[in-house]
Amino acid sequence: MHLFVxxxxxxxxxxxxxxxxxxxxxxxxxxxxxxxxxxxxxWLIYFFLFHYSGNDFVATFAASFVIALMSQIFARLCKxxxxxxxxxxxxxxxxxxxxxSVMSRAVDNNxxxxxxxxxxxxxxxxxxxxxxxLAEVFxxxxxxxxxxxxxxxxxxxxxxxxxxxxSK
Amino acid sequence: xxxxxxSYKRKDSKEGFVHEVAAVCxxxxxxxxxxxxxxxxxxxxxxxxxxxxSVHDAQSFVTPTGIIFSIEDHDVTQLVRIKNRGTNLRKVxxxxxxxxxxxxGEVSLKDLHRDLIQIDRSTVMYSNSLQILAAAxxxxxxxxxxxxxxxDLLPAFIAGGAGQAGMIYLHRLxxxxxxxxxxxxxxxxxxxxxSVKLGFGVEMxxxxxxxxxxxxxxxxxxxxxxxxxxxxxxxxxxxSAEAGLTAFAIGIGVTAAIVLG
Numbered sequence: 001m002h003l004f005v006x007x008x009x010x011x012x013x014x015x016x017x018x019x020x021x022x023x024x025x026x027x028x029x030x031x032x033x034x035x036x037x038x039x040x041x042x043w044l045i046y047f048f049l050f051h052y053s054g055n056d057f058v059a060t061f062a063a064s065f066v067i068a069l070m071s072q073i074f075a076r077l078c079k080x081x082x083x084x085x086x087x088x089x090x091x092x093x094x095x096x097x098x099x100x101s102v103m104s105r106a107v108d109n110n111x112x113x114x115x116x117x118x119x120x121x122x123x124x125x126x127x128x129x130x131x132x133x134l135a136e137v138f139x140x141x142x143x144x145x146x147x148x149x150x151x152x153x154x155x156x157x158x159x160x161x162x163x164x165x166x167s168k
Numbered sequence: 169x170x171x172x173x174x175s176y177k178r179k180d181s182k183e184g185f186v187h188e189v190a191a192v193c194x195x196x197x198x199x200x201x202x203x204x205x206x207x208x209x210x211x212x213x214x215x216x217x218x219x220x221x222s223v224h225d226a227q228s229f230v231t232p233t234g235i236i237f238s239i240e241d242h243d244v245t246q247l248v249r250i251k252n253r254g255t256n257l258r259k260v261x262x263x264x265x266x267x268x269x270x271x272x273g274e275v276s277l278k279d280l281h282r283d284l285i286q287i288d289r290s291t292v293m294y295s296n297s298l299q300i301l302a303a304a305x306x307x308x309x310x311x312x313x314x315x316x317x318x319x320d321l322l323p324a325f326i327a328g329g330a331g332q333a334g335m336i337y338l339h340r341l342x343x344x345x346x347x348x349x350x351x352x353x354x355x356x357x358x359x360x361x362x363s364v365k366l367g368f369g370v371e372m373x374x375x376x377x378x379x380x381x382x383x384x385x386x387x388x389x390x391x392x393x394x395x396x397x398x399x400x401x402x403x404x405x406x407x408s409a410e411a412g413l414t415a416f417a418i419g420i421g422v423t424a425a426i427v428l429g
Contacts, residue, residue: 024299024303081260084257129397
C-alpha cells in the first residue's frame, strides 16, 4: 500500500512538473501532453533504479536513454522536432538542484564540498548527454537496417518476378 | 536580410537566386538559434534548405552568438549576429514544419521568405500569468519528487511563482539576464527564509531547491555537454560558460538573501 502511494505521488508530480516546464518553454499543446508522459516514465525509471541500486549515474543514464528513444519515436509519429519531447523529458533528471548547491557552497567558503558537487554535476550531465546521443545513434542504425532490409526485400521480389517471367 | 531585398535588382542573373537562397537559409538559422534549437540541427536545417533549392556546397558554422553561412562556388557569404536568445519551442516547431514542406518541394522561395518573416514576428505565447502558475506548480511538484515534506508545499509554490515573475518582469526592466536571475533568486531565498522563520515551512534547503528549479541551467549544461560530444566544440564551451555564470548568479542571490535576512 505504501509503495502504491509513493508510485502515485511520484507519477502525478513528475507528469505535472514536466508539463509545467513545457509551458515555460512555449511548447504547443499536443507535444506538451506527450512530453509529460515521457517525463513521467523516465522519472519512474530513474526513481526506482536509484532507490534499488543507489547509483545515480546508472539511473540517469538509463532514464535519458529511454527519453531519447521515446522522443525519436514520438517525433517520427507526430512529425515534430525531437527537442520538443526530449527537453521536457530530461527536466526532472537534469542536475539543477546540484548546480545550485555547488554555487551556494562555494559562496559559503565550503570549497571542498562545492568541488565534489561540481564534479557530480559534470558527470551527471555527461550521463544524460551520453544517453541521448547513444539512443539517437541506435535509432539511426535501426532505421538504416530497416531501410536496408526493405530494399533487399524489394530487390528479392523484383528478382523473383523476373525469374517467374523467365520461367514462363 | 540584405541579400533578399537587394537581389530584386539582379533578378535575371543566376547569382541573384543564390543570394536569395543564402538570405533565406540565414533567416531560418537565426530563428532556430534564437529560440533554442540545438546547434547541429540549425546547421542541418540550413544545409537542407539550400540543397532543396538545388544550391549545393553550402557550408554553415553556428555558434550561440552568430551564424556564418557560405556557398562555395558563388562567393556568397552571410554573417548574422545573434544578440538575444530564449526558449520558444513553438517557433522551432513551425520552422521545422516549414522546412519539411520545403524538402518536399511544396514551397517556393518567395513564400518561404514570407512565412519565415511571419514566424519571426509572431508573438503567440502562453500568457505571463500561466507561465508564473506553471513555474509555481513545477516548484511544488519538484519538492514532492525530491521527497520533501507536505508542509513545505505552499512555500515552494509561492517562491517558485515569485521567482518566475521576477524573471519575466525584471527582464523587461533591464535586458541583462544575470541581473534578473540574481534578483529573482534573492526573492526565492527571502520567501524560503521567512516561511521557515514564521513556522509555515520545515526544510529550507528543499524549498529553495524546488523553487530554483525553473531558473537553474540544468538543460543548458546538458546541451553544452551534448554539443561538445557531437563535435560543436565552440558552441559547447560558450554555452557552458553562460550556464556557469547563471548558476553563479543564482547561488549568490539565494545565499545573500539567507545571510542578510
